[in-house]
Amino acid sequence: MRSDTAILTCNQPRLPRPHLTGWYTLAWGIALVVALPVLSVFYLALFPDENIWSHLASTVLPVYVITTIQLVVGVGLLSILAGVGSAWLVTLCHFPGRRLFEWALLLPFAVPAYVIAYVYTDLLEFAGPVQGALRALFGWETARDYWFPEIRSLGGAIAMLSLVLYPYVYLLARAAFLEQSVSLRDASRVLGCNAWQSFWRISLPIARPAIAVGVSLVSMETINDFGTVDYFAVKSLTAGIYDTWLNMYNLGGAAQIASLMLVFVVLLITLERKAREKQKQFHSADRFTALEPYRLHGWRAAAATLFCLLPVVCGFVLPCGLLAWYASGYLDQLWSEDFIGYASHSFTLSLTAAVVSIVIAVVLAYARRLFSERRSLQFAVRFSSLGYAMPGAVLALGVIIPLAAFDNSVDAFMRSHFNLSTGLLLSGTTFAVVMAYVVRFLAVSTGAVDSSLSKVTPSMDMASRSLGQSASGTLFRVHLPLIRGGLLTALLVVFVDCMKELPATLILRPFNYDTLATFVYQYASDEMLERCSLAALLIVLVGVLPVILLSRSITNTRQQA
């Protein structure tokens, strides 16, 4: 049996053309606004202070590029291994702890990468408890007596980033496995596939679009990470951007590197899309038949438990345990008025951004569905989600530029016509911060919404429209109810991402305005993680609650037969 026989191949039927162009205009408008920050960075790239490329190419560029590739490939592979493997196990197999792992595997997602990097360095470096115990045990004295993997290294960075990023892949792969038709799997079993073969030949190929979305999110997060690579002295392209900007006073040059990185990302995504262009899959009706899991016994069950346990313990239990231990000395902080203020700032900003981001993602995804033949719109929508592949601080500059230009033009207009200064209306307000979050994480929400929506068969649209529903009516009465699981997923992921976001928040926030992340930063940047461990823990905990709620609702989509 060839692996792709499981995939239903068909041409997508043309959807009925809507009479109103409202959706079309709306989608274009939103796509343009969201694209402004990325366009601004391109604009900056046009005016470098001097040409940096000859210097870079003759010195460090090869190092940057090779390191970045190693980082992305390493984190991608580890995330696929941990994410897809565990998703398949908890969805399709029965083994001890499975119910717990269903949601526990998502937990590391709530831990910011810069926090986990700090915690593991404390734990694994020479003076840390692990090496200390080893030295006591074997009587070694100095670092020259034995070999121990260096945590501050490329390998360390790959491990840290994988630990907190694999949940993207897990989340999307699991949703895809849950949505898969049982009959396909049954058919494969009737045809003599065992669990392993069924995974390779049926489940994996069908879940590939979802996994691809997950991996591309992981790759973009990896590429734009600065906190971890900086702390571990790993010289990636992002480190090069900061160096060119801040040490060589060449923002234009830095914007050029950032733009080049984007081209690289777009190339990757396009290649992946091309590779599966011919595949189109739609749900058949038996989605709500309960899955009959493979029952694992003996060493297989133990191995499955261990496989799922490892990422949860390393990515969540251990770092949070250590944070909690640090935090126990600072519990009185929790009740201070300031602290409650930081937490509520984080919460409201993140929730607002998540909701706005989902609404925009739905509009864009639905417009793409309605106007699938309009290439320019397809392109505009894809372009608008590129913010994700840019380092946060660079994207923040991209937000500042159009907002300040808008504010200053309004001000100039009001001055000249009414002799009234309006000052800065949007810059330096929470609007700027929310805009940055939305632009930065739109790829996450559109990715999730798109992949859900693409699985609703077009015959639904046709049925709804021929029964007299408008395009909007079809969206609200047919699609949204069908994809609400996917919407919730997207909402959760964006929310947690916003809670963790740091560089853009720092640059764009209003006066006298702190969030949990900025509070953590002010101490962590001065090497005093203990003092902000409580805030770090709270970021994690606030992120964990929706993770658990959401995981339940995803499971429920399958169980409410």
Place this chain on the structure above:
Amino acid sequence: MNYARTLLAVATLAGTASIAQAAEEVNVYSYRQAFLIQPLLEEFSKETGIQVNLVTGGSGLLERLEHEGRNSPADVLLTAEVGPLYDAVQRELVSPVESEVLNSNIPPQYRDPDNRWFALTARSRIIYASKDRVDEGEIKTYEELADPKWKGRICTRSGKHTYNLSLFASMIAHHGEEWTEQWLEDLKANLARKPQGNDRAQVKAVKEGVCDLALGNSYYFGKMLTNEEQPEQKEWAQSVNLVFPNQEDRGAHMNISGASVTQYAPNRDNAVKLLEFLSGEQAQAIYAEVNYEFPVRPDTPRSDLINEYMGDFKADAINLQELGPLRTTASKLVDKVGFDN
């Protein structure tokens, strides 16, 4: 009716705007962390009745200031090092301040020749030497760090870190670019490990026997020696001697934290008042003490810890504005010799 209502609304808005301006305030964009400056800013508000509004951040605040342009609310730029101040001067984001108080409080090498920035605290980039493995007087200058006898015995953080770039820029200023490139190459050859971690991590590495010499800012010594939260840091500090380099010639390299008044400061008078306050005797004593830095005002009493361990030393008197353009050169040299690889 409608028209009248709109007018009323506009008038009210304009009214509140002018009230907001009437309330005395000063707006600060700060590269320094809030917990380091908050106590001082509160003291300033208490003394003058001027409210201080604060945004702290890392990279990017300058760009925010630049694009906000004439309408920017920012009055004062506070930085943790001279880099952004130099950059702000180049981009004409800050303005000269003519203040007798500032001029008399702050010595000339600690302010811009055209008074566009002022240093508020200073620290020296010193050599931490192992008490056990390095004899007193065995190393005396930055230049000697390149001596092959230290092969495999020196630790430092990334060559791209602003504190190292500042030191390297001063080497270029004193010896020229070619000489410095060779020095960096030799220093690189002496490193015990790839540059990594922060300044404290280097002292810790000395304690652990990874290396015998470390480059670091002077205030980390105070922070480690008095660290009650992580008492093991006291041991790191106690394992090293402090070497203030080049005492027999130009003096130890200094870097600074500082402040500027922005180009379009809406509360310019208050901004100048804040700078004058920060350079005043009381603020200087606190400001420096919080972080174990040196006050820039010469008559400020120093903390006991600083007196005991650092005493009097000779500081390099080169004006830091001169080093600004050399940082780019230094950064390129670091790439060229592959210092961080």
